[in-house]
Amino acid sequence: MAVLRYAYYPGCASQEITKEANETTRKVAAALAVELHDMPGANCCGAGLLTDCDYELSLALNARILAQAEQMGMDIMTICSTCLMVMSAANRDLKNDRKLLDRINGILGEAGLEYRGTVRVRQLLWVLVEDYGLKGLKKAVARPLDWLKVAPFYGCHSLRPSSALGFDDPEMPHSLEDTIKALGAEAVAYAGKTRCCGFQVDLVAPETAVGMTASRLIDAKAKGAACVVTPCPFCHINLDNYQGMAEKKVGRKIDLPVFHLAQLVGLAMGMKPEELGLSRHMVSPERIVR
Numbered sequence: 001m002a003v004l005r006y007a008y009y010p011g012c013a014s015q016e017i018t019k020e021a022n023e024t025t026r027k028v029a030a031a032l033a034v035e036l037h038d039m040p041g042a043n044c045c046g047a048g049l050l051t052d053c054d055y056e057l058s059l060a061l062n063a064r065i066l067a068q069a070e071q072m073g074m075d076i077m078t079i080c081s082t083c084l085m086v087m088s089a090a091n092r093d094l095k096n097d098r099k100l101l102d103r104i105n106g107i108l109g110e111a112g113l114e115y116r117g118t119v120r121v122r123q124l125l126w127v128l129v130e131d132y133g134l135k136g137l138k139k140a141v142a143r144p145l146d147w148l149k150v151a152p153f154y155g156c157h158s159l160r161p162s163s164a165l166g167f168d169d170p171e172m173p174h175s176l177e178d179t180i181k182a183l184g185a186e187a188v189a190y191a192g193k194t195r196c197c198g199f200q201v202d203l204v205a206p207e208t209a210v211g212m213t214a215s216r217l218i219d220a221k222a223k224g225a226a227c228v229v230t231p232c233p234f235c236h237i238n239l240d241n242y243q244g245m246a247e248k249k250v251g252r253k254i255d256l257p258v259f260h261l262a263q264l265v266g267l268a269m270g271m272k273p274e275e276l277g278l279s280r281h282m283v284s285p286e287r288i289v290r
Contacts, residue, residue, distance in 0.1 A: 004131055006122065007069035008036035009087075011080025011233065012044055018233040020277025021260040025079050025124060028262045031269055032132060032140060036077065039068055045086040059100070060107045062090035067108055067115040075120040077127055079262070081232035085157035087121045089164040123158060124261055125231040126167050129175045134182040142270035144184025147290060148227065150264070151188040151220035152176035153239065155232030156196050170194070179261070180229065183268035192219040197238040207249070213238045214246035217254045226288050231261040240282050257285035 014022040029036045042065050051058040065087060069076045078084050094101045095117045105114050128137055159170040168175045173194065177187035197216055198209030217239060220228055230236050240258040247254050259267075263276045267289065278285050 003033070003035060004127070005035040005037065005074050006077035006127070007039050007072045007074040009039055009042060009065065009069075009076050009078045009080075009083060011078055011083040012047075013233045013237070014079050018236055018260065018280075020280045021079055021233050021236070021262060024260060024262040024266050024271075024276050027271065027275060028266050028269065031266075031271075032137075034127070034132065037072060037074060039065070039072075039076075041068055045083045047082055048086050051086065051089075056104070058086075059090050059094065059104050062087050063094060063101075063104045063108055063115045064111070064113060066091060066094075066119045066121075067113040069119045070115060071113075075122055077122045077124065079124045079231070079233065079260075081123065081155045081157035082234055084121060084123045085161070085165065089161065091117075091119065091121055092164040123167075123231060125158065125175055125179065128179055128261075128265070130167070134178055137179070137265070138182045141183055141268045143268060145264070145268050146184045146186075148185040148288065149188050149224050150180045150185045150259075151190060151223070151225035151228045152180060152193050153197070153216065153220070153228050153230040153232075153235055153258075154194055155199075155230055155235040156194075157234075158231055159194060176229070176231065176261075180264075183264060185264075185268075188220060188223050188225040190219050190223040190225070192216040197235045198242075199234040199238050202238070209238070210242060210245050210249045213242050214250045214254065217243065217246060217256050218250070221254060221256050225256065227257040227259055227285060229259040229261055229264045233260070236260055243283050255283060257281065257283050257288060259285060 010022045046058045162170045180187040198212035201209035
C-alpha cells in the first residue's frame with residue numbers, strides 16, 4: 001500500500017473540548033502508518049456561521065486553508081464534520097466558478113498564497129473506508145469487538161450537503177456500519193442514525209435540542225445498542241456531554257456511552273482505555289470495555 005499522507009486539520013473543538021478525539025486519532029493513524037502532517041498556520045473554517053453573514057470572507061478563509069494544504073502537496077484530513085462540510089462547500093464553489101476563484105485568489109495574493117483547486121477534503125471515516133480500505137483495517141484488528149452492539153451516528157455535516165460531500169448516500173449511508181463490522185462489532189439499525197443530534201439548535205432553542213438528543217439516544221438503546229459511535233465531535237458533545245440534561249428532559253435514565261470513531265478503532269486495535277481518553281467522557285464507556 002502506498003503511504004497515505006494528509007495535511008491534518010483537527011478543528012477547533014477537537015483541540016480543546018474533545019481533546020481525546022484528536023489525541024486518539026493521532027495514535028490510530030500512527031499505528032496504521034498513516035502520516036498526519038500538522039498545519040500550524042491554518043485558521044478556523046468559520047463553522048458555517050460566517051458563511052451566512054459574509055460569504056466571500058468565508059470563502060477566503062477556507063481557501064487559505066486549502067492553499068496551505070496545496071503547498072504541502074497533500075489532501076486535508078479532518079475529524080470535525082462541521083469543518084468537513086464548510087471546507088468542502090467552499091472547495092466546491094471555488095472549483096465550479098473560475099471567476100470566483102480568481103477573485104478569492106486576489107485576496108489570498110496579498111498574503112502570498114494562491115489556490116489552484118487541487119485539494120480534496122477528507123474525513124477520518126472516509127480515509128478508513130476508501131483510502132486505507134476496510135480489508136486493511138480488519139487486518140489491523142487485534143481484539144475484535146464481538147461483544148459490542150454499536151449504534152452508528154453519522155451527524156448531519158458528514159452527509160449533507162451531498163453536492164459538496166458526496167461520499168455516502170445522505171439518506172441510506174452504510175460506511176459507518178461497514179467500519180463497525182470491520183472492527184468485529186455488530187452495527188445496530190435504527191432510524192435516528194442520520195438525523196440531527198441537536199447541535200446548533202442549542203443556540204436558538206435549547207429545550208428542543210435536548211429533546212432531540214434524548215430521542216436519538218433512546219432510539220438507539222431501544223434497538224439494543226450498548227453504545228454509540230460518531231465521527232463528529234459536535235455530535236459527541238451533544239450525545240455525551242448533554243446526556244444528563246436529556247435524561248432530565250425525559251425523566252428517565254439513558255446511560256448510553258458514546259465513542260469517537262478513533263476510540264472505537266483504537267479499542268479494536270488493542271489500545272488500552274487510558275490511551276483512548278475514555279475518562280474524559282461524561283458517560284463512561286469503560287464499563288463496557290473488556
